[in-house]
Amino acid sequence: MTLALGVLVSGSGSNLEAILEAIARRELDAEVRLVVSNKRGAFALERAARRDVPTAFVDHEAFPTREAFDADVVSRLRGRGVEAVVLAGFMRIVTPVLLEAFPDRVVNIHPALLPAFPGVHGPRQALEYGVKVAGCTVHMVDAGVDTGPIVAQAAVPVLAGDTEASLAARILREEHRILPRALAWLARGELVVERGAGRPRVRVPAS
Amino acid sequence: MTLALGVLVSGSGSNLEAILEAIARRELDAEVRLVVSNKRGAFALERAARRDVPTAFVDHEAFPTREAFDADVVSRLRGRGVEAVVLAGFMRIVTPVLLEAFPDRVVNIHPALLPAFPGVHGPRQALEYGVKVAGCTVHMVDAGVDTGPIVAQAAVPVLAGDTEASLAARILREEHRILPRALAWLARGELVVERGAGRPRVRVPAS
Numbered sequence: 028m029t030l031a032l033g034v035l036v037s038g039s040g041s042n043l044e045a046i047l048e049a050i051a052r053r054e055l056d057a058e059v060r061l062v063v064s065n066k067r068g069a070f071a072l073e074r075a076a077r078r079d080v081p082t083a084f085v086d087h088e089a090f091p092t093r094e095a096f097d098a099d100v101v102s103r104l105r106g107r108g109v110e111a112v113v114l115a116g117f118m119r120i121v122t123p124v125l126l127e128a129f130p131d132r133v134v135n136i137h138p139a140l141l142p143a144f145p146g147v148h149g150p151r152q153a154l155e156y157g158v159k160v161a162g163c164t165v166h167m168v169d170a171g172v173d174t175g176p177i178v179a180q181a182a183v184p185v186l187a188g189d190t191e192a193s194l195a196a197r198i199l200r201e202e203h204r205i206l207p208r209a210l211a212w213l214a215r216g217e218l219v220v221e222r223g224a225g226r227p228r229v230r231v232p233a234s
Numbered sequence: 235m236t237l238a239l240g241v242l243v244s245g246s247g248s249n250l251e252a253i254l255e256a257i258a259r260r261e262l263d264a265e266v267r268l269v270v271s272n273k274r275g276a277f278a279l280e281r282a283a284r285r286d287v288p289t290a291f292v293d294h295e296a297f298p299t300r301e302a303f304d305a306d307v308v309s310r311l312r313g314r315g316v317e318a319v320v321l322a323g324f325m326r327i328v329t330p331v332l333l334e335a336f337p338d339r340v341v342n343i344h345p346a347l348l349p350a351f352p353g354v355h356g357p358r359q360a361l362e363y364g365v366k367v368a369g370c371t372v373h374m375v376d377a378g379v380d381t382g383p384i385v386a387q388a389a390v391p392v393l394a395g396d397t398e399a400s401l402a403a404r405i406l407r408e409e410h411r412i413l414p415r416a417l418a419w420l421a422r423g424e425l426v427v428e429r430g431a432g433r434p435r436v437r438v439p440a441s
Binding site: 140141142143155156157158159160162164176177178179180181182186187188225226227228229230231232233 | 347348349350362363364365366367369371383384385386387388389393394395432433434435436437438439440
């Protein structure tokens with residue numbers, strides 16, 4: 028069963044592109060039904076339009092609360108039959124309004140090896156801390172900031188002379204690899220959130 | 235110049251063995267002048283004795299304070315001409331008494347990708363959190379617990395079905411690789427602690 032995806036973006040949309048390419052290569056059995064940007068003119072919208080993927084700009088400043096914004100987005104996603112939501116460089120904190128509409132079906136990609144360096148500047152924080160291994164994380168979104176159960180991670184070296192831009196670019200290449208793979212697991216029903224003692228954890232296929 | 239090392243241990247000493255093997259293979263220009271264990275009968279003492287490395291058991295329970303214990307250890311290390319100290323599975327928090335005796339010359343190996351999972355159960359914490367990438371860190375020791383500037387890190391995958399023991403063993407193999415390499419940088423004077431704005435960071439040779 029082809030998974031109906033909604034992708035929420037704020038920026039250039041390179042992870043959206045990676046998703047669309049994985050679909051085109053038939054590595055990911057999904058269809059992007061709607062791309063929503065909270066930023067007018069985000070390049071992600073242009074990438075989507077080029078591939079005839081429906082888009083919407085939803086101005087978060089037009090809503091009185093985060094919840095009201097999320098309710099509008101949920102309504103648009105449901106209107107397109109979306110089953111799972113990908114936050115692909117979406118620079119807004121989501122609320123339970125979105126999470127409860129798509130339980131265990133909201134996925135985020137974060138440019139750090141969580142639980143290290145949550146928040147908005149993963150690569151910068153990694154450089155400032157002085158780590159020698161950085162990376163990225165695909166995780167299920169919960170009510171915290173970058174705290175949800177981890178689906179996939181990839182590591183990259185931090186090299187002498189790295190800048191925030193060079194490190195972020197190296198991490199991004201891994202994001203483009205692990206995000207479509209994680210979504211393929213989700214599409215095939217192979218991604219299971221296990222809730223027992225302690226934190227919920229995600230079981231994925233043996234690699 | 236051959237680096238005179240002291241190695242502090244509490245357990246089996248497999249990292250000590252990795253250091254001694256790297257020295258034997260001439261990959262590390264160092265000499266282990268003394269192995270100190272705070273645990274009587276630690277297997278590390280036997281490993282050292284087999285290779286004719288001097289050993290000492292120093293019972294931390296015989297000292298009224300951590301500082302008094304450290305002062306005794308420092309005295310023994312200095313008595314052997316030790317220039318740099320490796321905490322290789324040493325399960326004691328060290329005090330400024332040791333750190334000030336060997337400034338920027340106390341190195342620890344930790345079984346997690348710091349700053350994630352400091353403390354005594356790195357692999358267990360990583361499994362409980364549900365990360366998909368784990369690893370190990372060589373760092374300079376400062377007054378905090380596993381907070382000092384990072385010298386080297388290596389990542390390993392967390393596999394489906396991993397137990398604490400299987401993950402710890404996979405991490406340990408990387409420890410045996412990166413610790414001697416980091417000590418070789420130290421021995422060659424290639425390991426520089428840079429102190430500027432923000433955290434001190436360690437510059438190492440390009441790999």
